Amino acid sequence: MFTKVLVAEDMDHISGGVERMLKEMGVREVAFAQYCDDALLLLRKAQMEGSPFPLLITDLSFKPSHRDEKLKDGAELALAAKAGDAHLRCIIYSMEDRPGTVKQLVERTQAEGYVCKDRNGLRDLQEAVHRVHNGQPYFSPQIESVQNPLSLTALDICILKLLADGKNQGDISIHIQKNKLGGHSRSYIEKRIQNMREVLGAKSTLQMVLFARDLRII
Structure with a gap:
């Protein structure tokens, strides 16, 4: 299992559920960022220290704030993160569930997993983490089933x-x-x-x- 995971999510109640799920899976270190720019800085810092994050879980949409952010959404974060670390794996965790849009996002970001936030979101996210850790891609059932x-x-x-x-x-x-x-x-x-x-x-x-x-x- 992954030893450490970075979660980019600006909603505390969602972050809490993801953290509990990851800890139950045996992930020892779970870090969080509420802004995409902060997430990228954490990824780069860990890489410079010789202990990079092997997995990034990111939302797509982040509420605008007073901060002037260079990265506007999770797709831009995934692109920048993967450009700086060829070994990084990424799972997108989002409300967006239109298959065509999801396909374009996955093609653009080269994300290894895509999980829809719904009533079964955490269960699907857990399965996605398992699959991605084993080198397999993962799509939420409602996306994957629409062949x-x-x-x-x-x-x-x-x-x-x-x-x-x-x-x-x-x-x-x-x-x-x-x-x-x-x-x-x-x-x-x-x-x-x-x-x-x-x-x-x-x-x-x-x-x-x-x-x-x-x-x-x-």
Whole structure:
């Protein structure tokens, strides 16, 4: 089991529950930070002292304060932390539970685990810590069970959002090319749309968009 864990969380009642859970799992040292900048400083300090944190558990959203913070959220913290320590593992613990958004966050941060804060959050977090310690990724059941959204790429989700906004394939092609998001030819976009229809089991593009909304991908 991990010997020490850093938890970035600005709600005391949540921090208390996470601490009790980690202590019961045998984690000897649990440190806390209510600000992302403070969390990064603690990670760097521990690394300089030759005793780095092997695991970071972070929320995504932190309430704004009077402080001028460089890191605005948990995603930025995870990115900065991993950039400074290639061995650091990260579990995101958040209220965000839209599969499409979660997929993008995990792709962006390269987090090893993602746990949704709900009535089973601590139980799932405990399982996530076990899995990540053993070198396995972990997603909360309500995320992992939605298999179709998790097989879509970030570009697929972008296309879905543009379709939902009423854009045609020409508009989508221009948007993708302008923002350098990937393949932008109309034939490639048509291929991605066809693939998404098959993945989501939709008979039409409109039905595909409606399914994506129902599944909270967009």
